[in-house]
Each structure stands twice: as C-alpha cells, then as structure tokens.
Amino acid sequence: MHIVVCIKQVPDSAQIRVHPVTNTIMRQGVPAIVNPYDLYSLEEALRLKDKYGGRVTVLSMGPPQAEAALRKAISFGADDAILVTDRVFAGSDTLATSYALASAIRQIQKDMPVDMVFAGKQTIDGDTAQVGPGIAKRLDMQLLTYVSSIPALDMENREITVERRAEGGVQVLRTKLPCLVTVLEGNNEMRFATMANMFRAARYPLKVWDKDGAGIEDITKTGLKGSPTIVSKVFAPTAKTVKAEIIDTESNQPKDLAVTLLAKMFTQHPQLQREIGKSAN
Amino acid sequence: MSDANETSQAPKKPAGRRKFELDPALAAYKGVWVFIEHERGKVHTVSWELLGEGRKLADKLGVELAGVVLGTPGDMSRSFCAEAFRHGADLCYLMEDELLKDYRNEPFTKGLTDLVNRYQPEILLLGATTQGRDLAGSVATTLQTGLTADCTELAIDPENRSLAATRPTFGGSLLCTIVTLNYRPQMATVRPRVMAMPERDESRSGRIVEHPLGIVEASIITKVLEFIPDNLQDKPQLAFADIIVAGGRGLKKPENFHLIWELAKVLGAEVGATRPLVQDGWVEADRQVGQSGKTVRPKLYIAAGISGAVQHRVGMEASDVIIAINSDPNAPIFDFATYGIVGNAMTILPALTEAFRQHLATAKLAG
Numbered sequence: 001m002h003i004v005v006c007i008k009q010v011p012d013s014a015q016i017r018v019h020p021v022t023n024t025i026m027r028q029g030v031p032a033i034v035n036p037y038d039l040y041s042l043e044e045a046l047r048l049k050d051k052y053g054g055r056v057t058v059l060s061m062g063p064p065q066a067e068a069a070l071r072k073a074i075s076f077g078a079d080d081a082i083l084v085t086d087r088v089f090a091g092s093d094t095l096a097t098s099y100a101l102a103s104a105i106r107q108i109q110k111d112m113p114v115d116m117v118f119a120g121k122q123t124i125d126g127d128t129a130q131v132g133p134g135i136a137k138r139l140d141m142q143l144l145t146y147v148s149s150i151p152a153l154d155m156e157n158r159e160i161t162v163e164r165r166a167e168g169g170v171q172v173l174r175t176k177l178p179c180l181v182t183v184l185e186g187n188n189e190m191r192f193a194t195m196a197n198m199f200r201a202a203r204y205p206l207k208v209w210d211k212d213g214a215g216i217e218d219i220t221k222t223g224l225k226g227s228p229t230i231v232s233k234v235f236a237p238t239a240k241t242v243k244a245e246i247i248d249t250e251s252n253q254p255k256d257l258a259v260t261l262l263a264k265m266f267t268q269h270p271q272l273q274r275e276i277g278k279s280a281n
Numbered sequence: 282m283s284d285a286n287e288t289s290q291a292p293k294k295p296a297g298r299r300k301f302e303l304d305p306a307l308a309a310y311k312g313v314w315v316f317i318e319h320e321r322g323k324v325h326t327v328s329w330e331l332l333g334e335g336r337k338l339a340d341k342l343g344v345e346l347a348g349v350v351l352g353t354p355g356d357m358s359r360s361f362c363a364e365a366f367r368h369g370a371d372l373c374y375l376m377e378d379e380l381l382k383d384y385r386n387e388p389f390t391k392g393l394t395d396l397v398n399r400y401q402p403e404i405l406l407l408g409a410t411t412q413g414r415d416l417a418g419s420v421a422t423t424l425q426t427g428l429t430a431d432c433t434e435l436a437i438d439p440e441n442r443s444l445a446a447t448r449p450t451f452g453g454s455l456l457c458t459i460v461t462l463n464y465r466p467q468m469a470t471v472r473p474r475v476m477a478m479p480e481r482d483e484s485r486s487g488r489i490v491e492h493p494l495g496i497v498e499a500s501i502i503t504k505v506l507e508f509i510p511d512n513l514q515d516k517p518q519l520a521f522a523d524i525i526v527a528g529g530r531g532l533k534k535p536e537n538f539h540l541i542w543e544l545a546k547v548l549g550a551e552v553g554a555t556r557p558l559v560q561d562g563w564v565e566a567d568r569q570v571g572q573s574g575k576t577v578r579p580k581l582y583i584a585a586g587i588s589g590a591v592q593h594r595v596g597m598e599a600s601d602v603i604i605a606i607n608s609d610p611n612a613p614i615f616d617f618a619t620y621g622i623v624g625n626a627m628t629i630l631p632a633l634t635e636a637f638r639q640h641l642a643t644a645k646l647a648g
Contacts, residue, residue: 013453013592036560094430098422125451127573128430133386133418142503143386145415161506166384167320167410169510173385175503186566228427228464234450234457237591244605244614244621254632257622261604262636265620269602275580276637277644279524279549 001054003045005118007038009069010125034069037120039190041183045118055079075193075201086210091224098134099221104214117180136180148184310465313339314402317348327408329368333479336369341437345371351381366487378494383505390419409470427461428468453572453592474576517567519575527553531586535563540630571596586626589614
C-alpha cells in the first residue's frame with residue numbers, strides 16, 4: 001500500500017499581527033508550521049501503514065523553506081518526502097495548486113503506484129478546502145472529504161469504508177481505491193517523533209522537484225497565469241462609524257458598571273428584555 | 282482564493298481595476314444560480330440565505346435568479362423548488378433521479394457540471410458546508426473556473442459586471458476581494474448564517490426547467506452504506522442561538538472560563554469561544570465562533586476577554602447587540618461592539634451575572 005500525504009507549510013496564523021497604523025501584515029518573526037489539519041491526515045495515513053504495511057510519501061508545494069515541514073513529517077514516520085518548488089508556481093490559486101500537485105503525484109506513480117492520497121481538510125491560511133477535491137478530480141480518484149474514521153480497508157478487493165461528516169449526521173461510505181481522503185480534526189492525535197526518526201529526518205535526502213521534475217506539461221496552468229481568481233484588493237476591515245458606547249461610572253466598580261450597562265441596554269433595546277426572559281425560563 | 286500564494290516566493294500583485302474585455306463566448310453566460318443543498322429531506326438554511334443574497338446580485342445585473350435542485354423524483358424535490366421560489370428564485374433547474382437520493386460527490390458533480398454547461402450561469406453560489414465544499418471544489422476543477430471560498434460579502438463590480446467576493450485572509454487578520462475575470466461561471470461559497478435570511482413570500486412562484494442526470498448506478502463507484510443522524514441534544518447549537526456568551530484569551534487561565542458558563546446559565550445562553558481557546562482545548566471545537574468556526578447572528582452577544590480580531594469578528598458581527606469586555610481600551614472589538622466595558626473580565630463577568638440575575642428576578646416579580 002502506498003499513500004501520498006499532501007502537506008503545506010503555513011504561517012502560524014495565531015501569531016500574525018496587523019500593524020495598527022499601516023494596516024499591513026507584520027510577517028517578521030511569525031513561525032512557519034505544518035498546517036495543523038494536515039497532521040490529522042498524516043497521522044491517519046501512518047496508522048494505516050502501521051496496520052496494513054506499505055509506504056507513506058509526503059508531498060508539498062511551496063518555497064524552498066517548506067523543506068522544514070517535510071522533514072517534520074519524516075520525523076513523525078513518513079518514508080519519503082518530495083518538495084515541489086519553482087518560481088512558476090508563485091501566485092497559484094487553488095485550481096493552479098491542484099494542477100501542480102496532481103502532476104507531481106503522477107510522477108510519484110511512475111515509481112510506485114499510489115493507492116490513496118491524503119490531504120488536510122483545509123489550511124489555516126487559505127481556509128479554502130478546495131485543493132483536495134481538485135486533486136481528486138484531476139487524478140480521477142474517488143473523493144472522501146471530512147472523514148472521521150476508516151473502519152475497514154480491504155486491500156485485496158481494493159475497497160475502503162469510511163465514516164464521513166455530513167450535514168446533520170455521519171455518512172458511511174464504501175468505495176474503491178484509488179481515492180483521496182481528507183480527515184476531520186479531533187479524531188486522532190499526531191504521535192511523538194521517535195529519536196530514530198528524528199535522526200533520519202535530519203539526514204534524509206529530500207527530493208526537490210522543479211516544474212520539470214514535477215512533470216508539468218502546460219506551464220500556463222500554473223502560477224498566476226493558471227489562476228482564474230485574482231486578488232483585486234487587500235484591506236483592513238473598516239471600523240464602524242459608530243463605535244461602542246463605553247460604559248463609565250463614577251466609581252468604575254464592576255457592580256456599578258454592570259447595573260449601568262443593563263439599564264442603558266434595556267432602555268435602548270427593549271426587545272432584549274423579552275428575549276432574555278424567554279431564554280432564561 | 283489563492284491557497285498557495287501566501288507561501289510562494291513572489292507576493293501576488295493586486296490586479297487593481299485593470300480594463301478587460303470578457304471573452305465573447307463567456308459573455309453568453311447569464312443569470313445567478315444557487316445550489317439548493319438538502320440532506321434527509323431537509324433543505325439547509327444556507328440555501329435560503331444564499332437566495333436572499335443571490336436576489337440582490339441578480340437584480341443588480343438585471344438577470345434571473347435560479348435555484349438548482351438535484352434530488353429524487355417526486356413531491357419532495359418539487360417542494361424544494363416551490364420553497365426556493367418563495368425565497369426569491371425566478372426559476373429552478375431540477376434534476377430528478379433515484380441516484381441522487383443521498384449526496385455523493387460523483388453523481389452530484391456530474392449533474393451540476395452538466396447543468397452549468399447546458400444553461401450557462403454567470404454566477405454559481407453554494408453553501409460552505411461539508412456538502413457544498415465537497416461539491417464546489419470538484420465542480421470548479423471540472424469546469425476549470427475560479428472558486429472563492431467562505432465569502433463574507435458578495436457584490437457586483439459596476440465597471441465590468443464581475444462578482445467581487447470578499448473574504449478574510451492571512452488567518453483572518455485582513456479582508457481581500459477576489460474576482461474571477463475571464464472564466465465563467467464565477468463560483469463562490471458562503472458559510473451558514475453569514476448572510477441574512479430573506480423574507481419568505483408565500484405568493485411567489487416560478488418555472489421549473491427539468492434536465493436528466495443520464496447515468497446509471499453501476500457507473501458510480503462510491504456507495505452509501507448508512508446515514509447516522511446526529512443526536513442534536515449532544516451538540517451545542519450556536520448558529521441559531523439568540524444569546525451567546527463567549528470568552529477569549531483575556532480570561533488568562535482555563536479555570537476562569539467557568540465565569541462564562543455561569544453568566545450563560547443565568548441568561549439561558551449558548552457558550553462560545555475564540556479559536557486560540559479551542560486550539561488549547563479549553564472548550565470543544567463546536568463552540569468556536571469565527572471564520573474557521575461558527576458564524577452566529579444572535580440578538581445579544583457578550584464577548585469577554587476577546588480582542589476582536591477579524592477572524593473572530595466575521596463570525597459574530599451580525600449580532601444585534603454586542604457587549605464587549607476587555608481590559609485594553611484600544612482593543613479592536615470596541616470598534617464594532619454596541620457597548621463596551623473597559624476592565625478585567627474576571628471581575629466584570631461575575632458582576633454582570635449578578636446584575637442579570639437580579640434583573641430577571643425583578644422582572645419575574647413584576648410580570
């Protein structure tokens with residue numbers, strides 16, 4: 001069994017700050033991490049490997065620094081790692097990203113057939129959740145998104161059964177390999193890296209592919225050129241013209257502030273009286 | 282939305298208001314479509330919210346608004362169409378087939394893609410749900426067109442009639458507006474509760490355009506073995522809560538979060554939290570309010586120790602009344618809250634709980 005896990009290096013968005021005056025992103029010092037949602041997928045892939053044997057290859061597209069994310073994945077137990085990096089990919093939107101990654105997966109297939117591709121449910125920087133479905137479509141793989149568990153995998157008949165989060169419930173689906181799986185958060189936890197794997201990660205000869213290595217056939221489908229969506233502007237949200245009415249009392253004691261707030265609110269928004277009475281009953 | 286550009290070598294240059302001529306073949310694409318999502322005989326409310334928003338876009342463009350219903354033959358699918366008319370649709374594209382009983386990626390992608398190719402809408406909107414996101418990504422890739430995820434605002438650019446879709450970016454610190462210039466349809470997803478529910482008009486009706494799916498079950502590889510409905514009692518229901526009390530990093534320690542619960546209990550409110558608190562395991566993920574959590578529209582939202590970063594703001598700013606408690610007078614939350622108390626949430630919260638309790642007791646005596 002061979003699983004390819006797609007991962008992305010992202011800035012730790014919890015630590016991104018916007019400059020209060022210029023409204024620009026302050027990127028300095030923001031650490032790069034492996035997209036947290038990708039780790040649930042990687043862990044699930046590693047569990048399948050533990051149970052059924054086989055290999056796990058991690059794949060990432062990004063700048064040369066993204067190497068760190070791939071080494072991290074090796075330290076958790078992935079067997080191989082490939083970084084797809086080329087200036088032509090800069091500015092790729094989700095359509096162009098799925099084109100490049102699907103092309104790279106076809107290259108991987110040439111060495112060893114791929115039974116499953118795992119991808120994060122979404123990233124924490126783009127948050128689009130579109131690259132996984134896009135890769136599946138391009139590789140003509142069955143798509144299984146928001147998978148919460150994999151109760152059965154039958155390698156002989158090449159069948160997989162998964163539980164998938166749907167609106168209002170859980171769908172139990174059975175499909176054929178090859179398939180692309182995105183894993184829902186919270187159903188597993190990334191294992192600790194073993195000392196042996198950490199050493200292996202440090203020495204691991206990472207494969208780095210440029211556009212030719214990744215087998216890109218049509219360069220116009222990559223990067224900015226291959227991206228139908230265009231960012232027309234980036235801006236900070238405008239403050240409302242009316243700012244919050246700051247509650248102030250002479251004492252500024254919590255109790256006075258609370259009572260003053262309630263009196264003011266119920267006068268200006270009398271409907272809330274009813275609402276609160278209703279909910280509290 | 283650009284998924285790879287943030288980490289790419291070269292920053293993406295904003296395209297600005299560059300002039301462009303729409304390819305004549307693409308100019309034939311007309312009309313605004315909303316995918317009507319349903320599961321177990323119920324339409325997801327996000328579809329009605331999207332019809333409300335789609336109506337505005339269609340009116341601005343001077344075109345028709347259509348609902349797209351893929352379902353089993355019979356009364357149920359027809360009733361979904363009727364309901365779509367009442368929520369603003371002029372017509373519905375209806376694809377009926379037993380194969381469409383449960384949502385599955387393959388037949389739904391085929392069905393929706395065929396409809397788009399045949400009837401050529403300029404805009405296609407879907408809910409950013411587990412179903413809508415699964416479907417939208419597949420359809421956009423098949424059609425090779427642009428898709429903007431999780432939009433918080435949709436507008437028509439008056440200069441070139443293109444869809445200007447605004448969404449948070451950079452982990453929710455800024456907003457960006459995305460356009461899809463020379464591709465059709467322009468696709469976008471919107472999360473539930475982000476847009477307001479339109480007025481339902483019982484007198485409205487419309488016409489139905491039928492189209493066959495044209496595949497057989499044997500050609501579909503994925504089978505649905507079972508559907509296990511959620512036990513709703515087990516899950517927090519933030520999306521439709523009337524009152525929400527939420528906490529953020531300003532509460533300092535997980536032990537302090539009980540102050541949120543106590544106020545919520547007095548008010549009969551739901552409890553929410555910011556992303557860092559959920560990531561650190563203070564509360565379950567279902568309680569996260571914000572871009573990567575739930576979007577809420579309560580009548581009253583109490584935010585304690587929440588700074589009001591865009592990521593959180595887009596999930597709750599549609600609340601009718603917002604009370605913000607924060608020790609930093611410059612916290613962005615005071616820019617859009619209704620009332621603000623500058624102070625320590627740990628001391629203000631118990632005082633507020635007590636004040637509400639007394640108010641309710643008095644109201645009860647009087648009532």
